[in-house]
Amino acid sequence: MNKTVNINLAGTFFHIDEDAFDKLNRYLIAIKNSFTNPQSQDEIIRDIEARIAELFSEKLDTNKQVITMKELDEVISIMGQPEDYAVDEELFDDTPEGEKQQNPKGYKKLFRDIDNKYIGGVSSGLGHYLGIDAIWVRLLWILLTVFTSGTFLLIYIIFWILVPEAKTIAEKLTMTGKPVNISNIERKIKENYDEISDNIKNADYDKYGKRIKSSFVTFFDTLGKMIMALLTVFVKFIGVILILISSLTLIGLFIGFFITGISGMFGTWYTDFFNIVNDSVMPIWLLSIMLFSAIGIPFFFLFILGLKILVDNLKSIGKITKLSLLGIWLITLIGLIIFGVLQASEQAYEGNVIKSEKLEIRPHDTLYLAMVSNDLYDKEMKRGFNFSVKYDEKDNQVLYSNGIRLVLKSTKDSLATITLDKKAKGRDYLTAKNRANAIDYKYILDGNTLKLDAYFLTAIEKKYRGQEIEISLYLPIGTILNADRNTRSFHRNSNRYQDILENGDEEYYLEIQDGKTFCLNCPEVKYKQEEQEETDFNRVNWEDENWQASWKEGNKIKIDKEGIDIQILNEVDSVNVKVNHKGIKVKTN
Template sequence: MNKTVNINLGGFFFHIDEDAYQKLGRYFEAIKKSLSVEARDEIMSDIESRISELFSEKLDHSKQVLSLKDVDDVIAIMGQPEDYKIEGEEATQANYNYTSSNYTKKLYRDKDTGIVAGVCSGLGHYFGIDKVWIRVILVLLVFAGFGTGILAYIVLWAVTPEAVTTSEKLEMTGEPITISNIEKKVKEEFENVSERIKNTNYAQMGNQVKSGAQRVGSSLGDIIVSLMNVFAKVVGAFIIFISAITIISLLVSLFTLGSSAHLDVPWINYFESFNYTNTSIWLVALLFFLAIGIPFFFLILLGLKILVNNLKSIGSIAKYTLFAVWIVSVGIIIALFAKTASEVAFDNKVVKKEILNIASTDTLNIKFRYNDYFAKDFYNNDEFKLVQDSSGVDCIYSNDIDFEILPTDEKMPYLQIEKNAKGSSFNEAKRSAEKIRYNYTIKGNELILDNYFLTDAKGKYHGQDVTIYLYLPKGTYIKPHESVEDYDVSDNDFFDMHYSTEDYVYQVVDNRVKCLNCPPDEEDYDESSKVIINENGVQIKNDTIISDTKEIKELKISEDGIIIKTK
């Protein structure tokens, strides 16, 4: 029967055989003698904590007492004191079967090298990469992942323990927890502390101690500097992300445009309709890629410079070459834009006038019609659309048509069609306008207008449009169809079309077109019943007195005076 002993090791209680206890005691004594006085207590505390962990792994519900073999196994892992050169020399192992190659890292937070909580530094140790790239990934997740980077950081902060003890710091970096490594780690920390103390300006520190306000100011300054550093890193990562996305998009656009130059795709035809310089679409895409991509490439370098210290430069030759290429690209683009602008610098038109032979007592019916070959209703409007007509000719189709009703002193109403276009000169603009194909029909007292026009696609788009002016003498009756609504641009003070029905009849009176059969709630107010009170006094339009038999519809006070509307 073996005698057992209770021991407290690293804050944990263990039951151990007496023989094993004596051997463990001799082992601790040998280690203690091999250590220098400097940091001996802290090193021994870390060694005890590590051995306590190893002992805990050997115990389970069926085994509660540590044996001599368990102590031998732990000593084999930790190593004998004589296996190491202790006094500041580099450690060499003799009987060591627990190497770093088969040692598993553990994830901890490294606050010694971290900025906030040491999460990124700990992940860097665990995955064996620079902590800067972990920070870049988290920042990208903040912007591209809808804030998941912040959530991930908070979760890792909450669940990942901080590396406090020397054993935990060795586990974090993947180094075996042996006597040599523990001593080396502790000595390194002591040397860092000693170096900081040695370099301390005691006179300055003494002055700071004298003033509590100075200490607070210094702390606030350190916090501000740290926050500014973090902000700079975030800005750098954001610059890299945006610039990289832009360059990738430009590359995709470049290869798409370039590879599709010989394919029959609709947007190529649209480009050709506006390409007045006849420049290859692939060349235009390349120029835009260089003009936009090169500045964003330099922004990526700037972001990397903010994130990575001592980043090597790409060299003066590369910089000046890229700058020269950028200058040439921008210069060519400016020249192309100038050439394009000159092609639409002048406006001109072609005018056609036609008298409408209708009796003064007849009502002029006005209607727009659509071509069911190009559209299926009045509401399918396009200012610019490439189509083929029924004969297979490429055309530009447009509903860019304006209709306006105006008064005239002539005895007969008349129609004036103006075809407008742009060009590099007045003559070129007029030639483009002449190529516009627009039709209308007059059948008795009915005016039927096309709601579209066509022009040859080979002539390119030069801002073509059609304006229709209908001049009406006083007393003329008109009945507009509901289709007029989409194209009417008349001055509402002269002609205000009511859209509730197409059965309304209008008549041209002295200064406007008046609705004759509109209901009272839609009828315009009577100008003859208008009272104005302003700085000039009281004025009644047309000397009309509002009788007590009329019902006042609306009373309005504005900067023009008081307006009374009656029914």
């Protein structure tokens, strides 16, 4: 059971719930306090009370005689909050007109005018903003929608969603470009009072002042509510997605960078990796914090955005917090850019060192070629342009890499030649060249077997800067080559390297010829297959008698300066095709 209070509001008696009465009293006092100058204050308060009384009358019927908190909240939503009635003090002082700094014309802001709406109030709102009658805006919407195949209908819906409706008196005055001052607020209240009075006089008293809308307006009101309901569900779904994505990302970033940063302080394998590629003084833990801030802060704001979409009237994190996070994000972003520029500058130039040596391999000699590994570092022999940290015989850290490219070529010299092209990068050419010269690579000619290391080493203080080696082996024409199977991945090259050792020729005896090899012991099937593949790429010999015999008598192809003339015959029909500067002509008989 709730206690009720009898009140006299603008000459009308109402029964009101005690809690609602307390809130109404605080509401009117707050409005009164919002006027910093008492001039015209009492008159406006009387107008406000009169309008509230009319709105209360609309809420009551034969089955409801008491104003509760629900009806009061609905009235307050129509009347606006107390701060909407606040205006500048300079509008009430006695300062001469020429000394006042005000804009008597006010300024306009785009709102939807729901008081004069047909669908969503977009056209009437644009009419106020543009200073033209709303009917011309509506007509323009219709024409643009027709001539753009419905595109402007989508634009209308976007306006409907994004443009807020004018609810309070201050918003309605701003929408029409009128200054928010005492006289305009009073005038607006009186207009609303007169409108409500007319509605009550002309209303059906069985329904106590409920306004009768046309079926057209009612239809679009219902349609608008359905569209807004669907859009609300869709927007809420987007909010859930934003929260899920941002929260999972933040958790993953925190775990990943926290573990990386903490572990980096005590030393791990990826700490060694970072130190090898990092040439700045930035430690890995600081880089982890900067990366977490640069990536995590935007996702944190996405998380807040998702919460605001789901939770109405969510309390803001505060302007100071927002600006602080933005400042941290900008600082970390600038720091990461500087770090990236420094790292990129360390690989700006490429330098190389070329060393050549003659080998005692002569024409008609047989050379066995093989790659060798070192079990101390790795047993696998496969080319890979990457690196890892290993320990040598003295337990010192070294950089280990399989970035070796093997290229075989023929030479007309009497002796074979091996050329090592060591490559590396640096901030300048001399640094890159010195880094390339520091590459430690070995090979040995043991009798008639050339053993090439399948790896190379670099001092760890030289850091990893794209070090690699290209080995070019020039063999005299007539030399017999037998390459081990383990060389396959190292000489898998593109055509631009002009490597004469093809993949699949390993472990066969190959005779070195001028710019190619000839297999001496390849299976006959493989040899014929390769021969056929080579033949398929050769140009057709039009003078070949066997090819001519495959044509029926009377068939012909003639190519001269006049063009191309093709004639094909069969048992029934014939086709003649002529191609020249006049075009293509096809004739059938």
